[in-house]
């Protein structure tokens with residue numbers, strides 16, 4: 497094993513599905529003590545149970561990342577249960593239907609920003625407080641290639657992900673001297689329930705153009721993102737701070 501997560505306390509939001517789920521399973525195999533969180537309680541508890549069955553350590557605590565009170569309670573749970581926090585993976589997020597900006601109503605815009613951007617802000621605020629008190633920590637936010645270049649028909653989602661990169665970079669500069677690193681990961685289309693939902697409502701030609709959008713002519717797999725997150729969460733990434741790791745098979749090159 498080229499890196500270790502042995503006994504690292506790691507919180508993963510959005511852990512019930514897709515990238516969060518795959519990352520939880522992989523980090524469990526690498527010896528981390530995990531706190532998994534999601535609004536989907538049934539699937540989240542199943543992921544925690546699966547990790548325990550495989551000999552790992554995982555706790556589950558439900559929380560809506562867009563709710564200040566629930567986010568505070570989640571982080572209090574982390575402290576009470578594990579006594580600290582070495583790393584947080586902020587993966588909870590939502591997609592939305594493809595539509596042009598002028599067709600986007602207030603509710604859709606607010607919902608996407610509340611969960612994808614404010615949710616990350618609320619989580620980071622609590623994570624930084626814990627990490628500051630311990631003098632170290634690493635926060636890794638799920639942004640997107642839609643946060644580094646424009647994404648036609650996905651303006652609210654794209655705006656939320658550009659915002660995540662802004663939070664990542666600014667906070668990385670603020671907290672580096674206190675031993676806290678903050679980075680982002682920017683995947684392109686990854687074969688998760690989120691992307692499957694989006695592909696399902698497209699005509700076959702458009703869906704195929706998405707599947708083959710990268711020069712590698714395929715979707716990324718959640719395990720490919722999980723492996724990057726696991727390496728980033730380890731001490732092997734110790735001088736990486738404030739950056740956005742693009743995982744896109746060459747799409748944005």
Ligand SMILES: NC(=O)c1ccc[n+]([C@@H]2O[C@H](COP(=O)([O-])OP(=O)(O)OC[C@H]3O[C@@H](n4cnc5c(N)ncnc54)[C@H](O)[C@@H]3O)[C@@H](O)[C@H]2O)c1
Nearest residue numbers: 510512513514515535560561588589638640685686688690
């Ligand atoms: N799949 C992709 O192609 C892709 C590409 C780029 C970025 N991302 C980002 O990666 C992250 C994970 O995406 P995924 O593909 O695994 O999606 P997914 O839909 O498979 O999983 C997202 C998880 O987040 C949870 N969630 C949603 N709203 C929540 C809330 N308010 N509070 C707590 N949990 C909530 C869901 O219940 C779900 O379990 C998201 O932030 C997404 O924007 C995904």
